[in-house]
Amino acid sequence: MLCLFDLDGTLIDSEPGITACIRYAFDKLGVPAPADLRPWIGPPLRHGFAPLLDHDAGRVEAAVDYYHERFATLGWREHAVYPGIATAIERLQAAGHTLAVVTSKPERHARPIVEHLPFGNVFARLYGPDPSSPHSEKASMIAAALADFGASPGQAAMIGDRRFDIEGARANRVRGIGVLWGFGSREELELAGAQALARDPGHLADLLAA
Structure with missing residues (x-):
């Protein structure tokens, strides 16, 4: 099979790494992160960022980039x-x-x-x-x-x-x-x-x- x-x-x-990177992205944008980030684990990142960033495509992509920035160096090890x-x-x-x-x-x-x-x-x-x-x-x-x-x-x-x-x-x-x-x-x-x-x-x- x-x-x-x-x-x-x-x-x-992978909760520690993913949530730390989401918080990092919000911090870089100066936006408070949601208290509960577990529902973010699994769906594509843009599903989570879009409604909290007023569906502003530019800010959503910036958030995704910030997330990947931290994940590439630290986040992938935090699991x-x-x-x-x-x-x-x-x-x-x-x-x-x-x-x-x-x-x-x-x-x-x-x-x-x-x-x-x-x-x-x-x-x-x-x-x-x-x-x-x-x-x-x-x-x-x-x-x-x-x-x-x-x-x-x-x-x-x-x-x-x-x-x-x-x-x-x-x-x-x-x-x-x-x-x-x-x-x-x-x-x-x-x-x-x-x-x-x-x-x-x-x-x-x-x-x-x-």
Whole structure:
């Protein structure tokens, strides 16, 4: 099976780095940052910045640039691997599954993170959106992965913690598995149409083995 993994909220807890970079961007623009930044993790950055910057395209792009400025030097290191994920990944690899990463994070930021993961070398490919895109692009990236690996929808699964992962899976008729340890809620994943929900990484490995 082709197992496609989201990065933030699925493989790693990236909240410290992401929220610090969002606050940095707001600080550079002289705008107070929202108190709760967890909902920002997963969707494209422009979704969060636009309404708080009066949908001013120039200021939104400046905020995104400031975010990337800090992330490139500090933010990408500020994360932790979720407990149990390494063991689950090892189980899937040993079972003969093909693994890849499909993330909303631009490839230039995602690649150093994946390469520094203790199990990063097991991922055959990394898919990230164009940095200038205001959209999630999960659906198109999943489609690209199916084509690259010559996999049919029935031979693949998308694993993630937000609705964007599940919606991308459904758009490609791929099995969408939601994880409950990330930044999305059970309700969000169920409403998006997740075919299964994993309560922990061990349970996820069991679901993919079934």
